[in-house]
Amino acid sequence: MDNLIQIVSILAAAIAVSFGAIGPALAEGRAVAAAMDAIARQPESAGTLSRTLFVGLAMIETMAIYCLVIAVLVLFANPFVG
Amino acid sequence: MALDWWTLGLQTLNVLVLIWLLSRFLLKPIAAIIAERQQAASRLLDDAATAKDEARQIRDAAEQARAEADRQRAAALHKAEHDADLARRQRLQEAGAEIERRHQQAQEALDAEQQMLQTAIEARAGQLALAIADKLMQRLPASARVEGFIDGLVEGLETLPAETRQTLSHPGVSLLLKVPRSLTDAEHGACSAALQRALGHPLKLEVSVDSGLIAGLELETEHAAVRNSLRADLARLETEMTLNDLQRP
Amino acid sequence: MNESPLLTPTLFHAGPVPISGAVVVTWLLVAVITTASWALTRHLSLRPGKAQCVLELFVETLDNQIRDTMQVQPEPYRALIGTLFLYILAANWSSLVPGIEPPTARLETDIVLAMIVLLASIGYGVATRGVRGYLRTFAEPSWVMIPLNLVEQLTRTFSLIVRLFGNVMSGVFVLGITLSLAGLLVPIPFMALDLLTGAIQAYIFSVLAMVFLGAAVEAHPTPKTLENKEP
Numbered sequence: 001m002d003n004l005i006q007i008v009s010i011l012a013a014a015i016a017v018s019f020g021a022i023g024p025a026l027a028e029g030r031a032v033a034a035a036m037d038a039i040a041r042q043p044e045s046a047g048t049l050s051r052t053l054f055v056g057l058a059m060i061e062t063m064a065i066y067c068l069v070i071a072v073l074v075l076f077a078n079p080f081v082g
Numbered sequence: 083m084a085l086d087w088w089t090l091g092l093q094t095l096n097v098l099v100l101i102w103l104l105s106r107f108l109l110k111p112i113a114a115i116i117a118e119r120q121q122a123a124s125r126l127l128d129d130a131a132t133a134k135d136e137a138r139q140i141r142d143a144a145e146q147a148r149a150e151a152d153r154q155r156a157a158a159l160h161k162a163e164h165d166a167d168l169a170r171r172q173r174l175q176e177a178g179a180e181i182e183r184r185h186q187q188a189q190e191a192l193d194a195e196q197q198m199l200q201t202a203i204e205a206r207a208g209q210l211a212l213a214i215a216d217k218l219m220q221r222l223p224a225s226a227r228v229e230g231f232i233d234g235l236v237e238g239l240e241t242l243p244a245e246t247r248q249t250l251s252h253p254g255v256s257l258l259l260k261v262p263r264s265l266t267d268a269e270h271g272a273c274s275a276a277l278q279r280a281l282g283h284p285l286k287l288e289v290s291v292d293s294g295l296i297a298g299l300e301l302e303t304e305h306a307a308v309r310n311s312l313r314a315d316l317a318r319l320e321t322e323m324t325l326n327d328l329q330r331p
Numbered sequence: 332m333n334e335s336p337l338l339t340p341t342l343f344h345a346g347p348v349p350i351s352g353a354v355v356v357t358w359l360l361v362a363v364i365t366t367a368s369w370a371l372t373r374h375l376s377l378r379p380g381k382a383q384c385v386l387e388l389f390v391e392t393l394d395n396q397i398r399d400t401m402q403v404q405p406e407p408y409r410a411l412i413g414t415l416f417l418y419i420l421a422a423n424w425s426s427l428v429p430g431i432e433p434p435t436a437r438l439e440t441d442i443v444l445a446m447i448v449l450l451a452s453i454g455y456g457v458a459t460r461g462v463r464g465y466l467r468t469f470a471e472p473s474w475v476m477i478p479l480n481l482v483e484q485l486t487r488t489f490s491l492i493v494r495l496f497g498n499v500m501s502g503v504f505v506l507g508i509t510l511s512l513a514g515l516l517v518p519i520p521f522m523a524l525d526l527l528t529g530a531i532q533a534y535i536f537s538v539l540a541m542v543f544l545g546a547a548v549e550a551h552p553t554p555k556t557l558e559n560k561e562p
Contacts, residue, residue, distance in 0.1 A: 058498075058531040062490075065497030072500070076335035086339040089351040089439040096357045097443055100364065100418055105410035108368035108417075112390040113409065115375045115383070122377055 009078050013071035020067025027060045208320045212296065215312050219297050227262050227297035228269050231310055235273075235299045236280045238308035246306045247281070260292045260300040262311070273299065336500050339437050353434035360421050360434070400538065401545035408544060411451055415444065416537040423499055423529025426506070427522065433529075436499040438492070445491040448540045449484070456547035465547070491539060498532045 035053040039046045219227055239247065259273060274287055292300075298311025341349040371382050379387060393413050397405035422435045434440040456465040469480040502525040509518045 054527070054531055055535060058528065058535055062494045062497065065501055066493060068501050069493055069497045072336060072504075077337045084338075085442070086341070086349070086351055086439055088349050089339050089354055089437070090443060092348075092350070092354045093357060093434070093440050093443040094447070096354065096361055097414070097418065097447060100361045101410055101414040103361065103365045104368060104414045104417060107365055107372055108386070109390060109409050109413050111372040111375055112383075112386050113394075113406075115377070115379075116387055116390065119377050 005078070005080050009074045009081070013074045016067045016071045016074070017064075020070075021064050024060050024064040027063075028057055031056050031060065204320055204323065208316060211316050211320075212313065215316060216296050219312070222297075225269070228265065228299065229272065231298040232272055232276045234310045235301060235308060236276050238310045239277070239280045239301070242306060242308065249303070249306070256286045256288055256303075258288050258290060258302040260290055260295060260302065260311075262291070262293055262295040262297055264291055265289060277301075336436070336504055337438060339439055351437070351439075352432055353437040353440055356425060356431055357422070357434045357440070359431075360418065360425060364417060364421060396538070397541060400541040401548065403545070403548060407455070408541070411447075411544075412537050412541055415448070415540055416533050419444070419495070419533040419536055420530060423533060424526060426499075426503060426525060426529075432503060433499055435495055436503045438496055441492045441496040444495070444536070445488045448491065448543055449488045451540075452543045452547040455544055459548045468547070487539075487543065491536065495532055495536055498528050502528055 031053065035049050038049050042049075257277070265273070270287075270289065277287065295311040295313050298314070300311050300314070301308040339351045339353060342352045342355055343350055371386060375383060390409075390413070393409060393416070394405040397403070397408050397412060401408065419435060422433045422440070424433075425431050426433045426436075435444075453465070456468065459465075460468070469477050471480075502521070506518055506521050506525065509521055
């Protein structure tokens, strides 16, 4: 049974990270597209837009990081193992 | 998983200490220096504003002083013009007065000369008149030179004031009768009679001959005189003519 | 790869007290930051040099951020927010030094930082409105919201912890994997990305701390979104 739990844990971690990456990837794509559009419209405000874009990307990326944390938790601190 | 509680506690301590240290060594001094610079800047601005105000005041004062100087200069100029005008007018006035005076003097001199001439002419005219009258009298009968004037003498006596006539009436008074030529007895008698009639009492009559009378009788006493002669008439005429001449202009 | 990033290995024991690597690195960071600021602020003058200009720019930016985000005077919050930003930035960037693992990659440090923010928000809220006034903010807009507000306090603190921890830890994790696969030159882009992530995370942590404090202090919080803020 220990083996099964570990296999499931690894599968769960992989699924968490992969599916957890989909949403933030789409969101970041939209955010970057919108930012590029805005910069193309207003090149003079490119500085402010890019700074805001970076912060927004970091916030979106945090969603993926949450999934990564869950994966790490499952892998290294699995409460059902040991 | 298990938390390391010691690490937790120590990190808490570390972060709190770091907060205090940074507040003490970094943030407060920087904030203080920023505030100080702001104060200094505002003070400098205030100083600049004060200096600007002072400069403006000085400029205003200078402007005022200049305006004052201008005003004084204008006043001085005006005064000088006024003085000059006054002096000129005074000079003109003096000159006018001088001219007037000279003119008057000349006029007076002229007048005096004219007067003198007039007087001379009149004197000549009087003499001429006398001579003419003398010549005319020569043609008349000799009696006319005396008798024709007795009535005039009486009238002259009557025109005298009453008091004078009283003094004449006094018996002791001697009357001087001036005649142009020595009287005949008839003439003397006629004169005495006329005078006696006029004065009311006999009187002592002295007779003196004065050919300058030309014709007529004149009575003289100590107090009064009756001019009743051709000479006196001519003299009166002459005086009146002279008076008329003087009054005419 | 067998080493769990969730566990904090003990470096040595000082008497009965186990000292971990994160604590030692934090001590070093405290010493370096304090010494640097003491040296830089020792000769402040009204005519600033380059270093003083940079420091003043930093402090003024910090003040402006606090003023914009919290709508209050920055005086009481400057030390907390500034220290959070500087410490997280220094900790994140300390991974550049070989052999040093950033303290923020350990869960305990992030918990400590987030708990300090939580306690500070409670403390400033109580100090500003009094105990009853602060407790009444949990019943806004109505008493139905009380459980939700309580949960929000916990979840946002938890998200603060996990955001910082996950970002820094993942950076370290990816860097370790890259190093184990290819030693030379390959990790450099990842290190650059780590620098960017570290700076952005320090800024985000500070801004979120400001938002939480502002929400606790303000009567009607108008939490500023993260747009229009300079990192």
